[in-house]
Amino acid sequence: MVLNKFRLNLKSILAYGALIAFSMPIFLVFLWLVITTFSTRTEGLESLGWTLSNWSFLWKSPFGPKFQSIWIVTLNTFILATVMTTIVVFVSAMSAYALSRMKFAGRKGFLSATLILHAFPSVTLLIPIYFVLRWITKVPIIGQGLPLIGGFGFNTIGGVALVMVAFQLPFGIWIMKGFFDNISWDMERSALIDGASRFQVWWKILMPNIKPGIAALSIFAFISAWNAYIIPFTFTVGRAGKSTVLSVYIQNFMSESVMTEWNMVAAVGLFQLIPVLIFFFFTQEALLNIYGGGAKGGA
Amino acid sequence: MKASKSLLSISLIVILVMSFTAMALAQDLDIIPIKVRCRAKPPMEDWRGNNFLVAEKDLNADLEAMGDLRRVKVEVIQDNLDWGEYITEFVLGYGAGESPDIWLTGHEYIGTQAEAGRIIALDGIIKEFPIYNLVFDTLWDCTKYKGETWGVPQDAEARPLYWNKTLLKKLGWSDGEIAALSGKIEKGEFTLYDMLETAKQAVDKGVVEPGNGFWTRPKNGPDFTPFYYAFGGETIDSATGKLVFDKTAGLKYYKFFYDAAQKYGSMGCLGLDWSSAWHPGVTSKVLFWVGGTWQWAEWAEKFLKDLGGEAYMWENFGFGLIPAAEKGGKPNSLTHPLAYLVSSQCKYPDLAVALIAKVTNYGPNTRHAISSTHLGILKGQTEYKFYKESRLLSEALYMLDYTTFLPNNPYWGTYSTITYEALAACVGGDFTAEKAVDFVVEGLNRELGDKVIIK
Incomplete structure (x- = not known):
């Protein structure tokens, strides 16, 4: 008995030891990041002088008073991430439901096509996307005249969100289809027999059952939009323009020809990371359920 | 009420x-x-x-x-x-x-x-x-x-030739000789090859490390063109507005950079990152380098602020025109x-x-x-x-x-890229000057056709 307990403890100790050993590099990197942001200089993990000046971008623009404030840039990033996440989740859920539950001509082809679309790196599609955005820009109101998101044309947050939605949808549709596939058909049939419409079934019966899927897709979409660089950079004007987002703004600190203040770059990077960490902290359980189904034991 | x-x-x-x-x-x-x-x-x-x-x-x-x-x-x-x-x-x-x-x-x-x-x-x-x-x-x-x-x-x-006074002193130059350098350059008494000779001496005596005798900018850009002009090159035909490449001047230009890297312990600068290597390098361990007047403010404000900024720079750096190619020739700069x-x-x-x-x-x-x-x-x-x-x-x-000046021509970008690729190959020792000229002529003919005049 004592021997068994000892074996169990030894097993746990070994497991924890291995976990700690493998996690240590990641932990040390984050620790270094935090120390650096509060230091004038560092040698390894040792700070050679503590300071708050690396965080001064929070209360004054490091590039002069006329430069875009970090808070406006953060708001832009938040709007982009929210708009994109909302559209991706709704459109993915609706199309995935159709693909999972209905039979129609070209269904298989459509599924394959979405997978192929997902395989395209965004860089290869920048030019055609530009032409699409250019066309949208010239559409009255929708192009450039919407409040908050600016519109859906070139140099607007809505335009960037639209492009990113297109890239995120194939992934979203496949993820959501997996969740719908796992829900019992009996549950849906009962609702239909009771007189519910297809839309009611989707909204009232199925959607509540795939909450983990919705949460997981939301997190992925949000993080993807929050960290996006190449699309916002290409389709907005200036690293400090009206539609600038954080990933583009951070480039102001890392110009080719001017000395990079790495401690401030680390601080801005950490600032950019905070919302994602918070978001992840509250939704990690849902995230871990991404490969699971909504209702267990379905047909 | x-x-x-x-x-x-x-x-x-x-x-x-x-x-x-x-x-x-x-x-x-x-x-x-x-x-x-x-x-x-x-x-x-x-x-x-x-x-x-x-x-x-x-x-x-x-x-x-x-x-x-x-x-x-x-x-x-x-x-x-x-x-x-x-x-x-x-x-x-x-x-x-x-x-x-x-x-x-x-x-x-x-x-x-x-x-x-x-x-x-x-x-x-x-x-x-x-x-x-x-x-x-x-x-x-x-x-x-x-x-x-x-x-x-x-x-x-202006794009001056800068020098490090402290390193020149270590090489044995007197204060008077250092102070007179910009004047000698202006009169054409100190040529490009004199500069390379001095750079080589500095390398040989261990004042600077091999490669640090003379530096240009680390990437393609306008700073190379005044050297081509110094050897008699021209870039634009005023009558037709077409770009020009002069093979004779080109040969001397590429030979200069080939010699600089292969024989005179210089040009260890191509490909360096601006902020982490080039600026720190020229402000501490390089004898001669070509830069811009605007970089004076950058060095004072960003790279040498801790050492005293501009006051430190006046004490340690000197500058003059880009020397002439031959004795008595005209020095130049580029705006x-x-x-x-x-x-x-x-x-x-x-x-x-x-x-x-x-x-x-x-x-x-x-x-x-x-x-x-x-x-x-x-x-x-x-x-x-x-x-x-x-x-x-x-x-x-x-x-x-x-x-x-650089020419105002829509095809300058192509011209500049091809001529720089040949220069980088000379510095790397892959091309001789002759091969570099052949490469440029072939490249310009292929890319620009009759939009460029080869002389």
Whole structure:
């Protein structure tokens, strides 16, 4: 008995030891990041002088008073991430439901096509996307005249969100289809027999059952939009323009020809990371359920 | 009670009438947004765009005084985007109808943008603003393409040869010899190969490490062209406006860089990162290097601030023209003026040009010149009180008498890339000078055909 307990403890100790050993590099990197942001200089993990000046971008623009404030840039990033996440989740859920539950001509082809679309790196599609955005820009109101998101044309947050939605949808549709596939058909049939419409079934019966899927897709979409660089950079004007987002703004600190203040770059990077960490902290359980189904034991 | 009611009614009527009057007056004013896009290294070059914010009030006062109901509202977008991305942004923005009204860029891009119809010729409008007569004529030449003026010069600079006085002293040079160096260069007594000889001595005696005798910029750019000019090269045919490559000058030019790297312990600079390697290198361990006057402010503000900034630099660095290729020859430098261009999508080019006129004056231009150590662009600016007080601007100004320019030609980018690739191969030891010239001739013929003249 004592021997068994000892074996169990030894097993746990070994497991924890291995976990700690493998996690240590990641932990040390984050620790270094935090120390650096509060230091004038560092040698390894040792700070050679503590300071708050690396965080001064929070209360004054490091590039002069006329430069875009970090808070406006953060708001832009938040709007982009929210708009994109909302559209991706709704459109993915609706199309995935159709693909999972209905039979129609070209269904298989459509599924394959979405997978192929997902395989395209965004860089290869920048030019055609530009032409699409250019066309949208010239559409009255929708192009450039919407409040908050600016519109859906070139140099607007809505335009960037639209492009990113297109890239995120194939992934979203496949993820959501997996969740719908796992829900019992009996549950849906009962609702239909009771007189519910297809839309009611989707909204009232199925959607509540795939909450983990919705949460997981939301997190992925949000993080993807929050960290996006190449699309916002290409389709907005200036690293400090009206539609600038954080990933583009951070480039102001890392110009080719001017000395990079790495401690401030680390601080801005950490600032950019905070919302994602918070978001992840509250939704990690849902995230871990991404490969699971909504209702267990379905047909 | 009744009286107070009447008083309230009268007050309300008065407020309403005043509000409507104010609204009517306000509606008469036409607020015109003018978007200004500048590339600037903060904080040294911030005045490139910020001057427009000061000019806005000034221009609106002018408009009000002459009864013009238009008022401008300036929006400045200013950052330190790399040049390639900066140009792409303008082209994409223009395509979407979103180009800035005023766009600051290097003068060598004028040809391409003018050919594409993205900018407008300004000859007709600038005549109405006599302040433009103050700009040096040579700088106006930089903004001309096919006989028309497409931009207003914003600043100028010299690209001096810098040297490290401390390292020269370690090599055995006396203070007097060091102080006389810039004069000897100006007279053609100290040539490019004299510089390489000195660099080699420094390497041989262990004063500098191999490769650190002489440095240029680490990547392709305008700094190489004055060396080609020094060996008698030309880049543009004034009669046809076509690009020119001179094989004889090219051979000497490539031999110089081949020798520098292979025989004289120099040119260990190509491919270095600007901020983490090049700037720290030239400010500490390199004997001779070619840079720009604007870098003086960057070194003082960013790289050598802890050591005393400009005071430290005056004590340890010297500068002069780029030496002549042969004894008695003419030294040179290169000016690469930036210019304000007006987009063809700008609805009120007269107001855009009026705003540019406001910033093309002694006060605003000197503010920029001092903070960024760029040279002035206006006649008589050297006599302007505040300009005179900058030691670097005063001491470097004579270089404008020896300056050269890049050509305004839409195909300059291709030409520049091919000629630089050959240079990098010479420095790396992959090409001899002869092979480099063959490579350039073949490349230019293939890429540009009859758009380039090979001499």
